[in-house]
Amino acid sequence: MRILLVEDEKHLSDNIKKGLSEAGFAVDAAFDGEEGLYLATTETYDCIILDIMLPKMDGVKICETMRLKGYKTPILMLTAKGSVEEVAQGLDSGADDYLTKPFAFIELKSRIQALLRRGQTEASPVLRVADLELDPGKHTVSRAGKGISLTPKEFSILEYLMRHRGEVVTRTMIIEHVWDINYENMSNVVDAFMATLRKKVDKNRSVKLIHTLHGVGFKISTKP
Amino acid sequence: MRILLVEDEKHLSDNIKKGLSEAGFAVDAAFDGEEGLYLATTETYDCIILDIMLPKMDGVKICETMRLKGYKTPILMLTAKGSVEEVAQGLDSGADDYLTKPFAFIELKSRIQALLRRGQTEASPVLRVADLELDPGKHTVSRAGKGISLTPKEFSILEYLMRHRGEVVTRTMIIEHVWDINYENMSNVVDAFMATLRKKVDKNRSVKLIHTLHGVGFKISTKP
DNA sequence: AGACGATCTTCATAAAATCTTAATTTACTC
DNA sequence: GAGTAAATTAAGATTTTATGAAGATCGTCT
Incomplete structure (x- = not known):
């Protein structure tokens, strides 16, 4: 070694x-x-x-x-x-x-x-929050065993949220992570992506995993 | 801050x-x-x-x-x-x-x-007064282990109080730290927020943590 | 090069949550 | 008990967020 x-x-x-x-x-x-x-x-x-x-x-x-x-x-x-x-x-x-x-x-x-x-x-550690799994290596996501297909940006945001599970993640943190430093953000891109992520991850599920902290940011966890 | x-x-x-x-x-x-x-x-x-x-x-x-x-x-x-x-x-x-x-x-x-x-x-990451905990990083508050959800302003005020635990904090101090300079306040915002904070933090608890010092301001501590 | 499809970004609007004010009630101090 | 100071509420104003859809951009394939 x-x-x-x-x-x-x-x-x-x-x-x-x-x-x-x-x-x-x-x-x-x-x-x-x-x-x-x-x-x-x-x-x-x-x-x-x-x-x-x-x-x-x-x-x-x-x-x-x-x-x-x-x-x-x-x-x-x-x-x-x-x-x-x-x-x-x-x-x-x-x-x-x-x-x-x-x-x-x-x-x-x-x-x-x-x-x-x-x-x-295992080649890479799998990120897990409740029944939601994300494999950074294989670039796959699934909830309750069923595969979910995400676009690159969506994947990247979800990965970031999951790496900070339970913690608040601000819009600025997401912007800096998924886009590059010089991105001049005065729009609501992040919100738009959160909407699509929710549609793919949380829709029609009794337990929601993506939570909004009004005035602060977002958080992924089983409890609001 | x-x-x-x-x-x-x-x-x-x-x-x-x-x-x-x-x-x-x-x-x-x-x-x-x-x-x-x-x-x-x-x-x-x-x-x-x-x-x-x-x-x-x-x-x-x-x-x-x-x-x-x-x-x-x-x-x-x-x-x-x-x-x-x-x-x-x-x-x-x-x-x-x-x-x-x-x-x-x-x-x-x-x-x-x-x-x-x-x-x-050397500010410790988690602020604590009795069984009340506030984590500035995770942006979470709990009392006796049970999570409490606060709005941004409420959170800011509570954080400020807790950073000065045991000390008297005047209304002016709070205004100056939580709002910015463009705020021209002659109202009772602070009192209004203290009311909601009390409702969330102290209501139905035998031990009150938020205390009023008549004519001076507020204080957070186990003893009045 | 051009066309297509997918993804990303912006915009507009509706909905929700928070903040502020003001009026009223209650408590404190002398 | 009079005069302030503080607590509490509820309603209106403001800010923040959610979301669908249109427009822009990118990459791929022929």
Whole structure:
């Protein structure tokens, strides 16, 4: 098993590398974002550990770029303590798991093993809310076992909602995620898509999953 | 939480204001430097967002003036991309952080939250008074584990009260934090909202949490 | 290139929820 | 008990959201 570690704090990097090597992994270390991305895309790894705060290019950017290019390698992000934003950004950019610093080494090891295991059995984690399932890998959605066909934007919005299940998601968050940063939004695109999503996901169902929080945004969950 | 935004590009300003409002902030917008400085020194804000390039008076000048007069309000500067000069000048003049355009809104939001957090006593993510809980992130409130649904204004007021738990909060303080400057209030809005808040939070409970201090204001705590 | 179909975006309007005001009742202070 | 201050309500004003349909855009295929 080969692992890439992208971490700029020399001391921490050395420690992790030592520990993982002892556990039988082959570890490559990169010390800045550019080097990390270069290695990640030119070599083959079974898992990548990415610090978020990095010189030259941050971890989120690396992760996004890789997913954009189609790399499915499991990615574990290291985030600063207490930064909910970082965690959200990280998972959003396509990371499979995260760990907040500081952490116990054994914790890191077990997360990595979980990721590697997951990679073997099921290619990608399926998102689930009640009887609604979304498989990011296969790009399929189903409710109560029956397939639902969604357009790309619809899929992307639903995926985003499901990755934040139970939490409020504002229109701006959705816009920034599904469209690009420079999209000048003064319209009601999001609302229009919510309407079509509802039609496909919730219509004729006794239990509604998509809820509006007036004045705030939307939320997907079993309870309003 | 009240924020002043000084930005002359109408479109960008509107977008930022919209996003921050969604996130529960009260936002005042100024469109040139003089207006910005005037508001910054006559009103009270929890954070100020300053564009550097502005008509009449640039952001650096505003920042310098404020620090000279002793204002400690956290300031976030917006600079043009790649202008190292601007960044240096900005931080030099007393700004607390900067962001280069263009930026993702989530980035701006997280910077602001970081600044606000820094100022306070490391705000815990969930606010709690007795069995009443408010989660600013998830935008949820519950008492004794049972969810309570609040409108945006109700939520804002309750959050403000809870951030000052045990302290007296006057009507003026509430008005200034929850509404923005264009609100000319001589009515009893606050009282009206306190009534609905009480109905949702305290009704049918043996322990009341919202208390009136006659002639002064309100307070949230277990003891009157 | 042109035509078709699918998807995305905007617009208009109806419906719902929230906010504000004002009038009335109740409580507090001296 | 008089005079304020606060609580409570209900109705009207305003804002926000839902939704269907028309127009624009994109990609694919011939």
